[in-house]
Amino acid sequence: MDLETARLRLRPVTTADVDALVDLDRDPAVMRFVSGGHATPREVIEDWVLPRAEAERRANRTGMWAAIDRGPAGFLGWFALRRPRHSSRPELELSYRLRREAWGRGLATEAARALMVMSFDDLAADRVFASTMAANMSSRRVMEKIGMRISAVRMGDAGQLSGEVEYELLRAHWESSLRGRSRHRRVVDLTA
Ligand SMILES: CC(C)(COP(=O)(O)OP(=O)(O)OC[C@H]1O[C@@H](n2cnc3c(N)ncnc32)[C@H](O)[C@@H]1OP(=O)(O)O)[C@@H](O)C(=O)NCCC(=O)NCCS
16 A cells, blocks of 8 residues: 655555665664664565565555655655564554654654554554664654654663663554544555
8 A cells, every 4th residue: 555645655665675775774873773783784675674575565464665755855765564473463563764864854753643544544453563772762752753652661781771662552542632633645555
């Protein structure tokens, strides 16, 4: 399913995105809280990231969406929804990554909100969760701005900032107070 927000088009990633994905993960600032700054090898993207996203898309209508600027800037990063393999409840994990030049304009919040609408209204999730390093304040702020609340804290060896935090948004909270605030336009249902 493709989505449109005010400034972005979200469409499933394809093999044509390999170069852009490799380039995105080559920026140490982007990867700071993901891998300690290390780039992702091209073969990991080709042999693992993209096939897994495609399998998710086919099985659950989830997976990874390329975030394309509706203006001239093109590929800005990606957003993902994943159904945890061993979970017995209808829950989805949200994640995201944007090129550095796109940061600080509210784009992650805008796209993540659109994915919340899809998660609850189209994919029948009853919980969406996301995890990040505790020190990743911008990612945590995105989670807070879309209405998520802290659901777990895993302490690291050097105290809380080296640990991880998990945030969640429950269907009940979404329906009671957040749904009306999030608007997006569905463009094409590629899985129909
Ligand atoms: C996390 C990420 C997607 C956020 O994207 P973004 O488009 O800049 O996010 P938004 O602009 O929607 O919101 C960012 C918020 O964090 C805030 N922020 C940024 N740096 C911050 C910091 N050091 N401390 C506190 N808040 C911070 C911004 O002010 C903004 O909040 P505001 O709207 O209340 O002012 C982007 O930084 C990124 O791709 N990071 C690298 C990959 C990554 O860490 N992904 C998450 C891993 S789980």
